Amino acid sequence: MEPHSQFISVDGVKLHVADWGGSGPDLLLLHAGGFLGRVYRAMLARLVATYHILTMDLRGHGDSDKPAPDYYHWRYMARDVEGVIEHLGLRDFYGIGHSGGGALLALYAATHPGTTTRLALLDPIAIPHEPAFFARLSADNHPFVERARRRRIVWDSRQQLFAAYQGKEAFASWREDVLWDYVNHGTYALPDGRIALKCPAETEAQLFANTMSLDIFSQVAHIDCPVLVLRGVRTDTPLSVVAERVAQRIPQGSLVTVPDTGHFLAMENPDEVARIIGEYFRAR
Secondary structure (H helix, E strand, C coil): CCCEEEEEEECCEEEEEEEEECCCCEEEEECCCCCCHHHHHHHHCCCCCCCEEEEECCCCCCCCCCCCHHHCCHHHHHHHHHHHHHHHCCCCEEEEEECHHHHHHHHHHHHCCCCEEEEEEECCCCCCCCHHHHHHHCCCCCCCHHHHHCCCCEECCHHHHHHHHHCCCCCCCCCHHHHHHHHHHCEEECCCCCEEECCCHHHHHHHHHCCCCCCCHHHHHHCCCCEEEEEECCCCCCHHHHHHHHHHHCCCEEEEEECCCCCCHHHHCHHHHHHHHHHHHHCC
16 A cells, blocks of 8 residues: 655645545544654555545654754644645544644644544543643653654664664564554665654654643543544553543543553554544444
């Protein structure tokens, strides 16, 4: 399954959209921070017979433009999502959003009533603006900011990157073909023959630092379509708690905990996640 690429300019930023084909109603997927739409190929392959699938690379990710570090506030990314959806003319569409992509998709649905049919949000980081969460996830205290800045970007080869990531905690439980999709499509070749990650370290760090820059949680109560929130049984606190709180706050929200998965549930068990989402989208 190979997508067709197009680029959509929103406020001067070129954003990559992949059209995976398929028949039926439109389905838009927004990826997690640090990744890109093509990482979800294995999951989308189970849905493409029923939906016309599109994925969007957020600014700073995949094949989209990489603005300066000051332009990774979530309000800019929310405007990007809005602009792409407007350009594509999507109405009454289905949506899947993972992590930060889930938060952005939830915000769009909340602020554009009547435009989305059903949503699946995978561990969305729509963090409540409450002291307990601010203390752990503010720009000064977020545990992943410095980790992102220290991330190795340049590698001798894709094989070297795959071997290194296969043993890393965040990637150790990924299905092998999904990890290869990330290694093959989340990198680009350098003139000297080495490869580099498409998402710069500082971009990912800025996204983590700005996690609390928009109060998306307060907005999700305005979503007017059915929403399935999925979390992995191994998803760490506080994100596991956030998923439950988001599902409770959405008027037509429901929560499913996926066995044997963590925060990267779509990468760890794409077939099962696609099955759950497919059944939910078909329900009436």
